[in-house]
Amino acid sequence: MALRIIIGLLLTVVAAAIAGRRLWYLYRLARSGQPAPERIEALKTHPGRGAETQLTEVIGQRKLLKWSVPGIAHALTFWGFIVLLLTIIEAYGDLFSKHFAIPLIGTWAWVGFAEDLFAVGVLAGIGTFAIIRLRTDPRREGRRSRFSGSHTGAAWLVLLGIFGVIATLLIYRGAQINTGDFPYPHGAFASQLVGHWLHPLGRSANSGIETAFILAQLAVILGFGIFVTYSKHLHIAIAPVNVLFSRRPNGLGPLQPMRSNGKVLDFEEADPDTDVFGLGKIEDLSWKGMLDLGTCTECGRCQSQCPAWATGKPLSPKMLILDLRDHAFAKAPYLLAADGAARDKLPDSVKSEAERPLVGDSAATGVIDPDVLWSCTNCGACVEECPVDIEHIDHITGMRRYQVLVESAFPAEAATMLKNLENKGNPWGMGEAKRAEWITELDFEVPVIQDKIPANTEYLFWVGCAGALEDRAKKTTKAIAELLHTAGVSFAVLGPAEACTGDPARRMGNEFVYSMLAQQNIETLNEAGARKIIASCPHCFNTIAREYPQLGGDYEVIHHTQLLARLVEEGKLKPVNPIEEKITYHDPCFLGRHNRVFTPPREIMEQVPGVKAQEMHRCKERGFCCGAGGARMWMEERIGKRINTERIDEALGTDPDTISTGCPFCLVMLGDAVSAKKGSGEAKESLEVVDVAQLLVRSVRPANPEG
Ligand code: SF4
Ligand code: SF4
Structure with missing residues (x-):
C-alpha cells in the first residue's frame, strides 16, 4: 500500500x-505579444457573454457539432x-x-x-x-x-x-x-x-x-x-481561454482598427520608430494572436473550406497558422531572453530564426510566402469553420498592412487600383460625374443630394463604385431604383459626392487610404443628415454598417435584398409575371457568411412565380467565394484554377437557366466565368448571371424584360 x-x-x-x-514557458511566450486591452474591455462590458460562450462553444461544442x-x-x-x-x-x-x-x-x-x-x-x-x-x-x-x-x-x-x-x-x-x-x-x-x-x-x-x-x-x-x-493537444488546455477572448459574435464582418502597443493607431501622430504598423515580426501579434497559434488543433476544417486551397493555390489557413506557430516556438528563446547579452549567447540557429521576416521574398527566407499572403479572398470560410475561434483574417490583414505600409510590397497590378482610389475615389479611376450617369437612363426622377437629404426622404441609396460605374452592375442599380420607385419608397443618392467606402484598400492592407476615404464619406453622410442607408454592394454594406462605427459613423444600413424582401412581404411589390426558370443562388461572402443575410434573397426568389430554386452543394454558411473579396478583384489570379470557374462548375452541376446573386462583384466574377464557359461550349448560350433585384423587377414589371 x-x-x-x-x-x-x-x-x-x-x-x-x-x-x-512548460505552461509557465507558454504563458511567458504569449505575454511577449502586444497588449490587447480591447479583449479584456469587451468581456467587462458584456460579462454574460463569457459564460455564454463557454456554455455554447466549449461545453455545448456548437461549432464542432456542425460536422x-x-x-x-x-x-x-x-x-x-x-x-x-x-x-x-x-x-x-x-x-x-x-x-x-x-x-x-x-x-x-x-x-x-x-x-x-x-x-x-x-x-x-x-x-x-x-x-x-x-x-x-x-x-x-x-x-x-x-x-x-x-x-x-x-x-x-x-x-x-x-x-x-x-x-x-x-x-x-x-x-x-x-x-x-x-x-x-x-x-x-x-x-x-x-x-x-x-x-x-x-x-x-x-x-x-x-x-x-x-x-x-x-x-x-x-x-x-x-x-x-x-503538442497540438495543447488546445485542451487553452481553447476555452481562446474562445473566451475571441471576437463576438465571431471574427467575421468588420476588420479591427490598426493597433500599436494596444492603442488604436492615429496616422497623424504615429511615430515610425516606436509604433507598430501591422505584423512585421511575430512579436507584433497581440497575446490573443499568440494564443490563436497555440490553440490550433490541426483539424484542417478551415483548409477544407478555403477557396484558395481548393483551387490549387499555396494558401492553407491551417498551414499559415502552423507556420506562424512553428516560427514563434523557434524564436521563443530570443523573445524570452532577459537582455541583449543573453540573446548574444543564443545558438546561431535561433538568431537566424529571429532575423526571418514574417513575409519573405520566398518561402526560404520568409515565414509566410507572399503568394500565400496574397491568395486570400477574405471570404471568411476559415473563421466560420474553426472550432476554436482562431481569427485567420485578422492575422492575414495584419501581415498585409505591414507589407503595404512599411515594405510597399504587394502585387503590382493592385497599385493602379490604390492610386485610382486616392486620386479619383473609385478603383477604376473614372471621373466623379460618371457616378450619376445611370440616373439619366431611367424614366423617373432620382433626387441627387446637393447639400442635405431632401425632407421626407427616408433612405439614402448608397450605390457603390461598381453599381455606378460598371455596366453589368449598373443594371442592378437601375432595377433597385425602379423597384423602390414602384413601391413608393422615398430615396435619394449622393451621385458625384459618393466615394469608394475604402473596402478594397482596407482589405489589401492600406489602412491609410481606407481611413482617408472613410473619414471623407462619414463627413459627407453626416453633412447630408443621412441616417438610413440602402447598400446594394455587400462590401459597402459591411464597411458602412460595421466598420464606419469605429470612426464615429453610425447609420442604420440595410442591404437591398433585405428591403426588397420586406416590400414584397408587405405587398408593396407584387411579383406577378412568371419566370419559368431553374435558378441557383450564389451567396456573396460579405452578405452571407460575414453578415448572416441568407434568407431575404431566397425569400424574394420564392415569391417570383415559376422560379424553381436549386441550391448548390456549397451554400449559406458554407457558400463558396467568387474570388473577388480581399481586394483579389484587383489582382491577377496566376496560380491554380480560377476561383470563379470553380464556382461556376459547381453552379453548372445544378443545370441552371439563371444564376442569381446579391453582389456586384460576384455578378462580374461569375459573369466572366460564364462567358468563358460559353466560349468553350460548356454552358448554354442563354445562361445568365443576374442580381435578385433584376429577377424581381422582371416579375413586377413585364414591360422591361432586360431588367
Ligand atoms: S478567408 Fe477564405 S481565402 Fe482567406 S484563408 Fe480563410 S478560407 Fe482561405
Ligand atoms: S479550423 Fe482552426 S483549429 Fe482547425 S486547423 Fe484550422 S485553424 Fe486549426
Missing part, C-alpha cells in the same frame, strides 16, 4: 513539475473526459484506501453507470476518429485530405494515449469488482464485463492487477497531461 502511495505521488509531482514548467460525425465523436470524447474527472478522483483515493468512495455520491449506481457509459463513449469517439483518419489519410488523398500538412503522427499518439486512459480504467475497475474494492454495487456495466473476464484469474491476481492498473491509469493520465502541453 505504502509503495503504491509513494509511486503514485512521485509520478504526480514529476508530471506536475514538467507540465507546470455531424467528427463532431459527435469529439463531443463524446470531450464530455467523456469531463465525467471521467470523477474516476481520476477515485484513482487518487484508491492510492490511499482500497475501499475509497467519493463522499456522498461515490456509491450511487447511476454514477457508476454514467462513468462507464462515458468511458465507452470515449472509446466509440476515438474509434470514429481512427476510421476518419484512415479514410482521409493525406498520403493517399493528398491536398484533398483536411489533414494534409497536419502532424498526423502526434494525432495517432493522442488516440493511443486516450485509449490507454480508458483501457487502464476499465481493467482496474474490473479487478476491483473481483477483490470487493469496487464502490458501485450496480450500474457500472462495462467494468462488470471486464471483471467477468478477469474473474477466472483468482482474487490474488486481481489484487495485483488492481494495484498495477491504478498506477498505470495515473501514469497514462499524467503522461498524457505532459504530452498535451508539448
